[in-house]
Every structure is written in C-alpha cells, then in structure tokens.
Amino acid sequence: MATTFTDIDSVGKRYRFSTKLPIIGDEEGVLLTSYQAASEHTAARILEKLGKVNVFEICSGVGGTTVFLAKRMAHVYALDINPVRIEAAKINARTFDVLTKITYIQGDALDDKIIDQLRAKDIDAVVSDVEWREDLSRSLSETTPDIDKTIPNTSALYRKMTTALTRNLIMHMAANTDKQQLRQLGSCEIEEMTYQGRVKFINVYFGALINAVGVTRFDMDNSVDQTQLS
Numbered sequence: 001m002a003t004t005f006t007d008i009d010s011v012g013k014r015y016r017f018s019t020k021l022p023i024i025g026d027e028e029g030v031l032l033t034s035y036q037a038a039s040e041h042t043a044a045r046i047l048e049k050l051g052k053v054n055v056f057e058i059c060s061g062v063g064g065t066t067v068f069l070a071k072r073m074a075h076v077y078a079l080d081i082n083p084v085r086i087e088a089a090k091i092n093a094r095t096f097d098v099l100t101k102i103t104y105i106q107g108d109a110l111d112d113k114i115i116d117q118l119r120a121k122d123i124d125a126v127v128s129d130v131e132w133r134e135d136l137s138r139s140l141s142e143t144t145p146d147i148d149k150t151i152p153n154t155s156a157l158y159r160k161m162t163t164a165l166t167r168n169l170i171m172h173m174a175a176n177t178d179k180q181q182l183r184q185l186g187s188c189e190i191e192e193m194t195y196q197g198r199v200k201f202i203n204v205y206f207g208a209l210i211n212a213v214g215v216t217r218f219d220m221d222n223s224v225d226q227t228q229l230s
C-alpha cells in the first residue's frame, strides 16, 4: 500500500523553496529538507571546482537536495536508511524530471558493502547531511555540537569517505557544531549559511571543494537561480 505523504506547504516550510513544484514526504522528512538556495549553492560549488561529476549524497532524506544536485551533476547516488523517505524522494525526483539521473540506495552510510560497490562508480564528490540530533526522540532543534554524536558519526563518515571514495566532501552541519573538531578532521572551509541575517547551518568543505581555508559566509536570501528550474 502506498504511503500517505504531506507536503512542504503543510509543514510551514514553503519559504525554503522558491520553486513552486511540490516537495512531499513524511512529516519529519519534509521538515528536515534543506533550503533550495543551499542545495543549489552546493551543486554550483561542485560544478565550479570539479565540473559535472558523479556525486554520492549521504542522508538524502526526501530528496530536497538531491533534485538540485541532479539538475547540475552527471549522476547522483543518493543514500538514506529510511525506505519511506526514498519512496518520497523518487516521487520528488519525478516531479523535477531528474529521476533518470539518480540511483537510490537504501542502507546505512557506514556500511562497508555499500561503499565498496560505489568504488566502481567514479565518484568525485560526497555531500552529506547527517542527523544533527544525538537522540532522534528529541525535538529537531536539539542539535549536538559534538561531531561524534551525530547520526551517523561524522568523524567515522569522514574517515570512510576519504579512504574509500574521495577527499572532496561537503558536509551540511548544524550551526552550533564544534568548529575545532571539524578542523581536526582535516583542512577545511567552514561556510556559515545565513537567512534573514541569522546563521541557519554551516557547510563544511574539504579537498578540492575548498575556496578558502577558514570561516566564510553565504547569504541564502537572494541566491536562487531560477534559470535552472523547470
């Protein structure tokens, strides 16, 4: 039986998307989906630094980021542990007419078998958006600063990706994340993503995706490129 989904308008997050196309999913999945401006900005950074490459997206959720990556990248391998979110992500990809550019993988981001299979796929960049809470029963706003307490563990994810696939990583992290811990992973750019003057979250860049080592800032308010949307 097909799952009943809600949409971005019903959960009060329409302002995150300038596209009028519907984004659907389970309620928490839709609440967790990233800002369109941030997703497009991520795709633009990869395009600028590496060209139109294959991307592995970890914790892809209902696919709010996946659709914008797929518009600009050669191919997206999108992984999430939650099968209901993958079902929703496929519907969203069809809506945005990018379904053929995405391969969905249901499983754990730290599963060696899955990562081994991806070694043959010529992945040049990894985008991750782990759970920022250490306890999934807590409210969405209770984000942990400790990168070893995110779900999955961000340090473990970093080590696995850089060993098995690529050093070119973009991690979408909570605004209160411990920056010192991030720097201990490796040389990085920590980009504060602002909306209406407030830092909403950070993007952490590693490898060839770095523009400038240190803390930078990106204002999401007026950044949506309408020409890329259908």
Ligand SMILES: C[S@@+](CC[C@H](N)C(=O)[O-])C[C@H]1O[C@@H](n2cnc3c(N)ncnc32)[C@H](O)[C@@H]1O
Pocket: 029, 032, 033, 034, 058, 059, 060, 061, 062, 063, 064, 065, 066, 079, 080, 081, 082, 085, 107, 108, 109, 110, 129, 130, 131, 132, 151, 152
């Ligand atoms: C912040 S949400 C991702 C939102 C997504 N980037 C978007 O824009 O729609 C985090 C996702 O991580 C997934 N997740 C949690 N633990 C995981 C694991 N061990 N492996 C893979 N995915 C996991 C959850 O199911 C959830 O969809």
